Amino acid sequence: SQTIHQWPATLVQPVGSPLSLECTVEGTSNPNLYWYRQAAGRGLQLLFYSVGIGQISSEVPQNLSASRPQDRQFILSSKKLLLSDSGFYLCAWSVASGDVDTQYFGPGTRLTVL
Amino acid sequence: DAKTTQPTSMDCAEGRAANLPCNHSTISGNEYVYWYRQIHSQGPQYIIHGLKNNETNEMASLIITEDRKSSTLILPHATLRDTAVYYCIVRVMEYGNKLVFGAGTILRVKS
Numbered sequence: 447s448q449t450i451h452q453w454p455a456t457l458v459q460p461v462g463s464p465l466s467l468e469c470t471v472e473g474t475s476n477p478n479l480y481w482y483r484q485a486a487g488r489g490l491q492l493l494f495y496s497v498g499i500g501q502i503s504s505e506v507p508q509n510l511s512a513s514r515p516q517d518r519q520f521i522l523s524s525k526k527l528l529l530s531d532s533g534f535y536l537c538a539w540s541v542a543s544g545d546v547d548t549q550y551f552g553p554g555t556r557l558t559v560l
Numbered sequence: 561d562a563k564t565t566q567p568t569s570m571d572c573a574e575g576r577a578a579n580l581p582c583n584h585s586t587i588s589g590n591e592y593v594y595w596y597r598q599i600h601s602q603g604p605q606y607i608i609h610g611l612k613n614n615e616t617n618e619m620a621s622l623i624i625t626e627d628r629k630s631s632t633l634i635l636p637h638a639t640l641r642d643t644a645v646y647y648c649i650v651r652v653m654e655y656g657n658k659l660v661f662g663a664g665t666i667l668r669v670k671s
Contacts (some may be wrong), residue, residue, distance in 0.1 A: 482659075490604075492658035505658065536603050538659075546592070549659055551603035 448473035450552040452537050458558045465510075465524040467555050469537030472518065477539040479520040480549060481512055484534040496520060532559045564648045569666040572642075578635040580665050582648030585629040591652050593624060595633045596661070597644040604647070604661070607633065638669045 449472045459465060471477050481493040492505045494512035502512050509528060513521045520537055537552040565583040572578040584593065595607040608615055608622045610631070615622045621634040635642055647664040651657060 480658075489661045489663075490659060495658075538603075546609070547657070548594075548606055548609060550606055554601075554603045556601070 448539070448550070450537060450539055450550060452535075452552040452555050454555060455553065456556045456558075458560060459527050460560055461529055462526045465522070465527050465531070465557070467522040467535055467537075467557075469520040469522075469552055470518055471539045474518070474539070474541055476517060477541050478547070478549075479514065480538040480540075481520065481522050482536040482538065482551075484536060484554075486533070490536070493522070527559045529559050532557055564650055564662055566646075566648050566662065566665045568663065569668065571668045571670060572635075572638045574640060574669055574671045575637055578638040578642065578667055578669070580633040580635075580646050580648075580667065581630065582633070583630045584648070584650045587628050587650050588652075591650045593622065593628075593631050594649040594651060594659075595620070595622065596647045596649065596659075597642075597667075598647070598664075599641075599644040604659075605644075607646075638667075640669050640671060643667060643669045 451470050453468055478497050480495045482490045483493055484490050494502055494504055496502050496514045499514050499517055510524050535555045535557055538549040540547050540549045592609050592611050594609040596604040597607055598604045608617055608620050610622045610624050624631045645664040645666050647661045649659060
């Protein structure tokens with residue numbers, strides 16, 4: 447069966463520091479991968495998605511970037527964190543089956559920028 | 561993607577069926593109905609989806625009206641661990657098509 451991992455689970459970082467969040471998927475090949483952010487008490491915001499290695503699409507222009515160095519690895523980065531980057535970061539994966547493309551989420555990383 | 565309307569909150573007694581309604585009157589013919597839930601401080605969990613027919617899996621049943629303008633998620637025997645925010649989403653299946661969660665329904669299962 448498929449499993450998605452995210453780490454770290456929680457992170458507290460000072461403003462201006464760099465960021466690297468990692469997501470890996472097991473048990474499937476060539477998944478679509480997604481990064482979402484959920485701010486406190488708010489809905490999901492899609493940040494990036496990828497349909498293959500090195501293929502990244504950005505939904506929201508900001509100081510975050512994403513990379514997919516391997517088929518089942520998705521990394522979210524920032525060179526300098528802002529206070530507004532605080533939130534719950536969720537990685538998701540999907541594999542299309544016919545005309546259905548269900549997204550499955552990881553456990554998330556809670557980031558607090560101070 | 562079509563907009564959905566859900567009640568803000570619902571209570572359910574432990575062991576009873578929880579019936580969560582969702583209105584999606586502007587749904588298009590190629591849009592699926594999806595349900596997710598999010599337990600506090602965890603990632604959203606996929607529950608079930610459907611297009612036209614009623615669906616059942618090990619977690620829940622999804623009843624979609626014939627005109628597809630509304631649906632009901634049924635948890636047949638709710639437990640305390642089912643306490644969560646439940647999101648009804650209507651979306652077209654496309655690569656990179658983002659999930660848009662509304663406010664959802666807060667389901668409180670009480671003993």
